[in-house]
Amino acid sequence: MSPTDATADTGTAPTPDVGGQTSPGAAGRPTPLDPGSADIDRDASWSTDSEDTLELRLPDEFLALIASETDHGSSNGHGGRGAGGSDPVVGTRDDLLDRVADWGSVTTPVGVFHLVPVHVERDLPLIGRWMNDPVVARFWGLSGSPSLAERHVRAQLDGDGRSVPCLGVLDGTPMSYWEIYRADLDPLARHYPARPHDTGIHLLIGTAADCGRGLGSALLRAVADLALHKRPTCARVIAEPDIHNTPSVSAFLRAGFRHSGEIDLPDKRAALMIRDRPARLA
Template identity: 75%
Template sequence: MSPTDASAEAGTTARTTDVGTCSAPGSADRPTDLDAGPGRSGRDPEWGTDSEDTLELRLPDEFLALIADETSDSNEELSDGHGTAEPDSVARPRDDLLDRIADWGPVTTSVGVFQLCPVDGEGDLPLISRWMNDPAVAAFWGLSGSRNMAEDHVLAQLAGDGRSVPCLGALDGTPMSYWEIYRADLDPLARHYPARPHDTGLHLLIGAATDRARGLGSALLRAVADLTLDKRPACARVIAEPDIRNTPSVSAFLSAGFRFSAEVDLPDKRAALMVRDRSLRDLL
């Protein structure tokens, strides 16, 4: 996963669920803003007085199932007398950890009809790579330069177990943004905040500079956060972690119905932990 915050509202990019730009952890195998890190840095962040952000110690069922699957696979490899993994042709289908994003369908927003479309193999990669090389986006995502950097970042998610799904966002039928919808409770980010089962994270970048700083970021963040809550009944919270210095991005999240929960030290940045609660969605 790769860290970065871009603010769509201000023409800057936000990498961890941000507005007109991005906010994102990439795949679980690549380090990124939310990705693998040693844990919190020296001081503990202040979690504030919100009683909803209490530590949840129970491991998610999906996480336990993944551990069980790995253990089962290891035992099968040892018992077959060869110690080799199953060939791809007989590999077990992976579980869908995000409730089939491809089936979520379009949603009508204040700025048009919007739909999340999971990245389709290599056909979408050149467009994503071009967006990643926009200086405003590159400043936060860190995936500019060689086309392989952006492509490897996306392909690592496609090859993963489904805990992070890269998507193109189409507005009125035109691809105009890149999203990563991920299981925050199964992501290394969960080491840095009181995660709860089925917490779902968002990362966003808006591709064209002409689509930034005109309210699209806030409108789409609200729409996608609410779509996530509608399509994932087990999810009670949508999470984002823009860079605390990215004031326009944090402001856009607030405008999209997220609340500021805490400042969190991540491996590559100090982030503002933003939360959209199912219980508060009609109030914010």
């Protein structure tokens, strides 16, 4: 599941899930798709928009993951890893999000922006400092020992590629932390009408000085545009900020997302925000 939210375009520090900071929540980010019921939350309030109907066809990548993990699990007797400890699905890593590292830079109203996948040894001190901001800590739950943030990031880097942690670099300066993930392959998919290749985003703006200047909404729009342009199979970008994080929700709205309803997640009640593929990119 994703982190909760931090503030976006307000003068306070980052808030997880929108414009300033969107986070995976204290429960932590991404875990492999949980087994068990995939029922949609019956208590969630949904938009009547016909565009939000549930797609019943599972993504090809998910079917491949299941097949691969089943084969390795039956032959090795432990969770889908081979005898040498290698990940049997690592071959899909570059395909699940169409190589975020190669998405390139984009010119925005606030400067030239670039997503750079995290390198733990290089970037952890900066990420750890951001996570210890009191406002960020409230939503991400990763304050305290640097090992908490490190485990959170490494879990994604060592996974099968369904989530890619990145630094957001604006005009050459790292100033935000992002998680670009496959929402349809995430536990989140059990709580909303997921479609194949839905792309999810979480955002944390690193310093209070960068909040309250409209950066959150400008960068959210830019990254959503990038995802839709670089991932031709993706028709929607998804976010789930805490409903109480009004600045975050507002930033997503200003970035072209629509409020599609509310959903109950394990760590929060969230606003389901959706950015649809513009007709010109279809």
